[in-house]
Amino acid sequence: MHRRNFLQNTSAFLAGSALFPSALRAMAPSDRVNVAVIGVNGMGFSDLNGLLNHPETNCVALCDVDENVLNKRAAELAKKNIKVQLYSDYRKLLENKDIDAVVIGTPDHWHCLQMTDACSAGKDVYVEKPIGNSIAECRAMMEAQQRHNRVVQVGQWQRSMQHFNDAIAFVHSGKLGNVRLVKVWAYMGWMKPVEKQNITTPPAGVNYDAWLGPATKRPFDPNRFHFNFRWYWDYAGGLMTDWGVHLIDYALYGMKASNPVSVVASGGKFAYPDDAAETPDTLTAIYQFEGFNMQWEHATGIDGGPYGRTHGIAFIGNNGTLVLDRGGWEVIPEKGKMEAIPYTKASDNGLVKHTRNFLDVIKSRNMADLKCDIKTGANVAINAQMGNIAFRTGEKVYWNAGEGKFTSKDANKYITPEYHNNYKLPK
The missing domain is CATH 3.30.360.10 (Dihydrodipicolinate Reductase; domain 2)
Structure with a gap:
């Protein structure tokens, strides 16, 4: 299956299987994970849909430098009764203390800066592959994860x-x-x-x-x-x-x-x-x-x-x-x-299982349970x-x-x- 078909089929599957917000309201606030997405045009939004398949996910914010894409994705979420804050600058999004974890779905040359900044801001991270666009960036990203002790799952969902x-x-x-x-x-x-x-x-x-x-x-x-x-x-x-x-x-x-x-x-x-x-x-x-x-x-x-x-x-x-x-x-x-x-x-569906694993480790803090940690990526x-x-x-x-x-x-x-x-x- 090539990438375009994967995106289309996964989005359709997840849209049909995502739980309704009423199920989220039944959970204790302490059990919910507030998630934001940086880069929502392609895999970033597919990753979000994967996360929304799990009842504890609460999407609170989206960020993109293209407001056309940003407004389109916000409207799609609104149809599911999910209201989100919108940002054009990811650094402003990272200042939001209500956000527990971020998905990074931007082009490859942005992954390093955004992941290291997110770890520094105390956020857990689901970062799309490849993690970096150079050897030095990969090294910097591993060091940031270790220094800040954040959960970082790389989006190589085949691992699940x-x-x-x-x-x-x-x-x-x-x-x-x-x-x-x-x-x-x-x-x-x-x-x-x-x-x-x-x-x-x-x-x-x-x-x-x-x-x-x-x-x-x-x-x-x-x-x-x-x-x-x-x-x-x-x-x-x-x-x-x-x-x-x-x-x-x-x-x-x-x-x-x-x-x-x-x-x-x-x-x-x-x-x-x-x-x-x-x-x-x-x-x-x-x-x-x-x-x-x-x-x-x-x-x-x-x-x-x-x-x-x-x-x-x-x-x-x-x-x-x-x-x-x-x-x-x-x-x-x-x-x-x-x-x-x-x-x-x-x-099975690798993306659904991969996002499930990410949420589980956010709660357990047992980094060894990650299916694709930063070193693997x-x-x-x-x-x-x-x-x-x-x-x-x-x-x-x-x-x-x-x-x-x-x-x-x-x-x-x-x-x-x-x-x-x-x-x-x-x-």
Whole structure:
């Protein structure tokens, strides 16, 4: 299921299953969690709907720099008899002492500042993936969570799905034999060229300077705004960080891996060479770990991925191969070495379970119970950044885990981003 269908189907499911405010009024105020959302255009609002599926959630505020989106979402909540305060500046929202937790659903280049500010303000945080848009941002976010001891759940909701965890348990059982190669891929047939536009004036109601935040000051470009920000280096890392963090996460989880020894990547704009996007539409990255290789590949405009799947993870062992995606998992045996395991379909809603876990840990304060804590989110985001850095430098890059940097000066330039417009990277 690609991202747009996921958003549509999840929103429809949650809208139909969310409890009515009368159920909320029956709960003691001390049992309710007052939630606000920063960035409500896409996944931020889907995350909120996931939270509203649980009776203790009380949405009290929304924030967005696009008042058109903000008013639209407020009207949708009003139809459910949920009245909220509206903010255009997230810092003002964080001053609201009634807010217990915030959802951060803004573009990637804003995640670090908003999450660290939220932790500093004493809020628990559900932050969308990838947690940061650079290695240094991921480090700053981990440090902020530890310093302020806040609950931080990363929106990699597959971590809460039963079939994903059943598949990983099978990998860990050793039945596949020695796993020497893990393939991870995302083939996005629905992605079309990003057509160039000449519009340079932001729409009415959009605070474009606030949208840019720490990113380079540029004239307004509708291609860089809302959904398509993903395909520009100023704000994100293309499919490697958009889908890669979901899928590479499970490759690392299955192999109990953290830092690679080296990464090499090759690709480019082969499908749509003249469109407006910057990030590669075709990319292959090979990560060398101790004892195995991990191969990432993505392609836009194509659905015919490995094993007949648009996306997935394949653990290739001496005895057989386990293939896993959002729809289910199966084991394809090597001849005469093990029994096949037929395709087992997914049976639950990851977003509903992930938000349930977040609320439970807010109340228990037992950080070990989080399905996707800040360290897990940082580990995969950093690995995705390494793949992009290898591509952007054109080098095979080597990682010095002891020093926390590459052996290449050119690669190390990408570890820490340059912040602009008077914003400072959190220390």
